[in-house]
Amino acid sequence: MLRLFLHSFQSEWLKKKRSAASWLTLAGALLIPAIMLAARIIESDQLYADNTSPKLWKMLFRDCWQGMAVFMLPMGIILVTSLVAQLEYRNNTWKQTHTTPQPLTFVFLAKFAVVLVMLVQFFILFNIGIFVAGMLPALFFPDIPFPYAAYPIKAILRENTSFFIAALPILGLQYLFSLQFKNFLIPLGLGIGLFVASMIALSWKYGFLIPYAHGAHHFSGYSYGQVVGKEMYLYSLIYFAIFMLASYFMYIYRKSKG
Amino acid sequence: MNTTFQLETRNLSHRFAANEEILSQINLQVPNASIYGFLGPNGAGKTTTLKLILGLIAKQQGEIFIGGKSFNAHRIELLHQIGSLIETPSLYSQLTAYENLAVWQKIYQCPKKRIDEVLALVRLSDTGKKKAGQFSLGMKQRLSIAIALLHNPRILILDEPTNGLDPNGILEMRELLKQLNQEKQLTILISSHLLAEIEKLVTHIGIINKGNLLFQGTLHELLQKQEQTAHVVLATTNNQHAATLIDPKWILPTSDEKKLLLREMPHEEIAAINKKLVQNGIDVYEIHSEKTDLETIFMNLTGN
Structure with missing residues (x-):
């Protein structure tokens, strides 16, 4: 069974080769670190103080995640998830996919696994970008030392995990939307609409009910109503489970499959 | 169950709305190693029938048998034996011909050399790095046929495969299908709305209109009708x-x-x-x- 699923995954993975979703993952992950690197190089008089500061990595991580958690990550997930399912609609390939000898459950899970792995890829690239933004200036400027501060691998892994969990509900709901609608603009519009709503409701005490802002909540360390700390992750995971189940049943029981 | 029929439907009926019967009691009987022309004007119910056979539309009433086995009970096993091209080509436009085939090779787990074989069969071996999105319609149709043939199926289901092809392309397609039928004993179910287009190809014919199967038999039987x-x-x-x-x-x-x-x-x-x-x-x-x-x-x- 696992082998069969692996074949389904390999097939799905190949489908997105050279697709807009692939390029977006790469560009989206590296954009903020690239801007950060450029900013550090342009403001080179700050470099020495920064690189000798014990808080360099924390500062870089915070600055990069600020734009990422609030805006880039939700928007990236909305776009990439919609694009991955759109590959089938745009190329008229659902009918070919659904006449291959594989359980529909595998098609559903393999396609989702692709989006999930792309998200992991995104996180890895983003962190490599942050690391490069921290290290690279020392190569350009001879009198600038490499960062004194040790790379806080544990803390960074912990923070990444938090942001990853906070991103899961968006991924789940966008996956549902993108499988259901042939017109690419609908999942995109719904995603952007919910994202804007979540931004408006960010400081509302029930703002956590809109999962598109979980990343921003996590970043800001907001206290919203009774829901704080670990409870937010629980909300994220519950939302994710609900969206995935709904998405699965809507996909499986769809009357027309091509 | 008559196993001389590679594909058989029994009392297949379908309706999209309560008062709109699209198919009524369709009993298709496609013999082994035949080329079965499924004819009917546009909107007669051909594509709906083929989609039901392939499980692309949820079946409401009737039975479908492939090689004597119920499609519902043996979906995955039977899909291994079917190659299909329904309506327009299904190709990933950003991938090359080889990559498009590789997508399906991963699922069917057929040897990789089959990709080169089917590319040669449909004369697309020299397309190199050209993306499928840049192909002409004829090339896209041929690549779709290659996809349908990739796993050496026993049945080929083609829905209007000559749509959009020029006369030369139609002739080539016809010759390829004849060759596959004769050399590999492949059963082919091909739909069309033009009799003239497939009468030189088929051994059997089914004529459908407004969801009813009006005639089914060999080409010889249809010719007898002509004599009469x-x-x-x-x-x-x-x-x-x-x-x-x-x-x-x-x-x-x-x-x-x-x-x-x-x-x-x-x-x-x-x-x-x-x-x-x-x-x-x-x-x-x-x-x-x-x-x-x-x-x-x-x-x-x-x-x-």
């Missing part, structure tokens, strides 16, 4: 008198005042009737043998 409708047309100065001079066994009841319609007969008999009429002082204006072509039979059956 062949007749001799006769126009004279006095048709009424002429009718009394001709042996009644030849006269068809569909004759009218302007023309006499006679059963198909040997040329010698036509000459003898002509001679007899002239000898009795009746001038013959017109006398010729008329055959109904297959297209007309098709049009008559489908009510167009």
Whole structure:
């Protein structure tokens, strides 16, 4: 069974080769670190103080995640998830996919696994970008030392995990939307609409009910109503489970499959 | 269950809305190693039937058997034996021909060399890094056929595969399908709305219109139907008198005042009737043998 699923995954993975979703993952992950690197190089008089500061990595991580958690990550997930399912609609390939000898459950899970792995890829690239933004200036400027501060691998892994969990509900709901609608603009519009709503409701005490802002909540360390700390992750995971189940049943029981 | 039929549907009915029956009691019987032409005008129910057979539309009523096995009970196993091309080509436009085939090779787990084989078969080996999105429609159709053939299926289901092809492309497609049928004993179910397009290809024919299967049989049986409708047309100065001079066994009841319609007969008999009429002082204006072509039979059956 696992082998069969692996074949389904390999097939799905190949489908997105050279697709807009692939390029977006790469560009989206590296954009903020690239801007950060450029900013550090342009403001080179700050470099020495920064690189000798014990808080360099924390500062870089915070600055990069600020734009990422609030805006880039939700928007990236909305776009990439919609694009991955759109590959089938745009190329008229659902009918070919659904006449291959594989359980529909595998098609559903393999396609989702692709989006999930792309998200992991995104996180890895983003962190490599942050690391490069921290290290690279020392190569350009001879009198600038490499960062004194040790790379806080544990803390960074912990923070990444938090942001990853906070991103899961968006991924789940966008996956549902993108499988259901042939017109690419609908999942995109719904995603952007919910994202804007979540931004408006960010400081509302029930703002956590809109999962598109979980990343921003996590970043800001907001206290919203009774829901704080670990409870937010629980909300994220519950939302994710609900969206995935709904998405699965809507996909499986769809009357027309091509 | 008759296993001489590679594909069989029993009482297949379908409706999209409560009062809109798209298919009514369709009993398709596609024999082993046949090329079955599934004919009907646009909107007759061909694509719906094929989509039901492939499980692309949820079945409401009836049974589908492939190689004697119920499709519902053995979906995955049976899909291993089917190659299909439904309506327009299904290709990932940003991938090359090879990569498009590799997508499906991962699922079917057939040897990688099969990709090169089917590319050669449809003459797309030299497309290199060109993306499928840049292919002409003919090339896209050929690549879709290659995808359908990749896993060496026993049945090929093609829905209007010549749509958009130029005459040369249609000819090539026809030759390829004939070759596959003869060399590999592949059963082919091919739909079309043009009889002329596939009459040179098929061994069996099913004609569908408004969701009803109007005719099903061999091409020979359809040709017999054609023979049955062949007749001799006769126009004279006095048709009424002429009718009394001709042996009644030849006269068809569909004759009218302007023309006499006679059963198909040997040329010698036509000459003898002509001679007899002239000898009795009746001038013959017109006398010729008329055959109904297959297209007309098709049009008559489908009510167009």
